[in-house]
Amino acid sequence: MMAGKIRIAVFGAGRWGRHFVRHFAQHPGAELVAVIDPHGDRLTTLAQTLALPPTVVLAEAWETLPPDLPIEAVVIATPAATHFELIQGAIAQGYHVLAEKPLTLDPAECATLTQAAQDRGVQLFVDHTYLFHPAIAAGHEVIQSGALGDFHYGYAARTHIGPVRGDVDALWDLAIHDIAIFNHWLGMTPIAAQAMGKTWLQPGLRDLVWATLTYPQGVMVQIHLCWANTDKQRRLALVGSEGTLIFDELHLGQPLTLQRGQVGQSTANFPPLGLATEAIPVPTGESLGVVCDRFLTSIHTQTPIPAASGATATALVRILTALSTSLNQGGVAVPID
Amino acid sequence: MELLITGASGFVGKYVVAAGLRRGHRIKAIVRPETDVTGIPWHDHERLELARIDLLRQPTELTAALTGVEAVIHLAAVKSGNFDEQFAGTVTTTQHLLAAMAAATVARLVAVSTFSVYEYEQKRAHSLLDEDSPLVTAERVVNRDEYSQTKLIQEQLYRKFEQEGGKVTILRPGMIYGREYLWHALLGAEFGSVFLRIGTRGTLPLSYVENCAEAMIIAAESEAAIGQTLNIVDDNLPTQGQYTQALKQRHPSPKLYYCPWVVIKAIAGFGWWMNQTFLKGGVKMPGIAVPAKLHSRFKPLRYTNQRAKTVLNWQPKYSFTASLDRSCGDGELLKV
Secondary structure, three states, X not given: OOOOOEEEEEEOOOOOHHHHHHHHHHOOOEEEEEEEOOOHHHHHHHHHHOOOOOOOEEEOOHHHOOOOOOOOEEEEOOOHHHHHHHHHHHHHOOXXXXXXXXXXXXXXXXXXXXXXXXXXXXXXXXXXXXXXXHHHHHHHHHHHOOOOOOEEEEEEEEEEEOOOOOOOOHHHHHHHHHHHHHHHHHOOOXXXXXXXXXXXXXXXXXXXXXXXXXXXXXXXXXXXXXXXXXXXXXXXXXXXXXXXXXXXXXXXXXXXXXXEEEEOOOOOOOOEEEEEEEEOOOOOOOHHHHHHHHHHHHHHHOOOOHHHOHHHHHHHHHHHHHHHHHHHOOOOOEEOO | OEEEEXXXXXXXXXXXXXXXXXXXXXEEEEEOOOOOOOOOOOOOOOOEEEEEOOOOOOHHHHHHHOOOOOEEEEOOOOOOOOHHHHHHHHHHHHHHHHHHHHHOOOOEEEEEOOHHHEOOOOOOOOOEEOOOOOEOOOOOHHHOOXXXXXXXXXXXXXXXXXXXXXXXXXXXXXXXXXXXXXXXXXXXXXXXXXXXEEOOOOEOOEEEHHHHHHHHHHHHHOOOOOOOEEXXXXXXXXXXXXXXXXXXXOOOOOEEEEEOXXXXXXXXXXXXXHHHHHOOOOOOOOHHHOHXXXXXXXXXXXXXXXXXXXXXXXXXXXXXXHHXXXXXXXXXXXXX
């Protein structure tokens, strides 16, 4: 078991990578030793903004890092298409890896990386950020208490105006968050996927996607994804026989609500029974900070964290792949093994 | 590794032996002296050694059988009969095994327990049952069946063995099903040729026998599993209704009648109250009319295998559909 600070290099200083740099530069359990990004100007700006110490090596490529740089773990926050090669290389070096989601764009590659990390005895930790969100953890406890009764169905909306990606469509950019939350809350993974979408901005890249997932036990979930909609929504709900649990990220101060109640079945007019609204207390805290803490813990204890494991990541990429297949086949139902 | 497996010719044991051989281990299979194993495809495997020992009546022979053994997977138990019969077959035999392990200085034990040791009646419907859920107490277990009673005592023996230096993993599988056992007790109750199905929407805590068997072998191999108690269920568990429907499509069904969970719960609760209030508990009620027993079989709850998957780095190999297909097909499942 390692002791003391974990020496970390961050690959990718873009929109998300800079947050990892910020967290690990300040984390008492980590020592940031390098930041690697092909855009030199981005590195310079980031170093100035975060007042990174001069001991942090800034490099435009992995190959230009000093060969004796003491690295124990790497963060991979580069575009998803580059993940496989980078992560495979890092694992081969014996580095622990914290990878931005999705792990890769191919379930077979995800499985390969998961096995490689296991064989090499290093942690492969995938940043499924929302699974470390305090509201999602609080919601999980509500569900585990039995408050929702039987699961009926779920729905989510993740819409906003930009940023628009040029490398992947709205499905691959946005859906993983809601799917991860539903999988976690339901304790199941879907057995079939269907998706339909529309494109306005870039040929071949859907700007709007309606995704439908069928889970075991007949639970259906619909997810609305769009990055070209000024009606910004971050809302997810799971409906049960005894209430609905709602996670509304834009409802600041009260993101998690349990609407209790059920349909009475003792009389023919199905009266509503036991209606009540309960704001579920949510501890404050930034998900990414929790992600960084848990990554370091998993290294020290040499124990994978289920929400971030390679197996969880592989399952999510398999679902996205099935949705993508459906999208390209006009919305047919695609079974998921 | 050299593994000793008790109950090796039983429903689950047969698959555990096969899983152990497939993973390259040498197996000492404990079977009763009178058991004919020639019908089991692995009976003449080169890495298999049969040891014909009656765990109840021949405890001293166990110590010799443990020579060279690195880990024991203890499956042998008696699931039917009265309390004395089940106590002898489950508790006394375990005492004999643990004493023999101590004498032979074999510390590593994978002990196969059951979901039947948990408290159900006081648990809220639809809540999560996991390894941290309360066990049924000694005061309340008297209202449960003999199997729960004896398995609870058996777990206490494991804890004591652990305190004395044993390296113990307790596995608690849910309902283990497979080709030999498909119309199981969590679907309802059998009355002659009639099967009374109870409930339809409750999640079944199923563990397909081949998935479960592999988890048991991995537990024996795993250092990380020492000192752990792990629930074993499959992924993506079906409801009672889905299981029945899928099974009926593949397998001849008995004559089925259906009773909703809420109805039978109410009937049993009322009957129990009447019996306790007016008859001082004088009437011996059938199992499904005793609330403690009824809840332990049919109350709708949620289940997780997260801890087992994490600790054992195990993944149930077969999905529900694949498990039923294998169970209802004619492929040889025990050939190694």
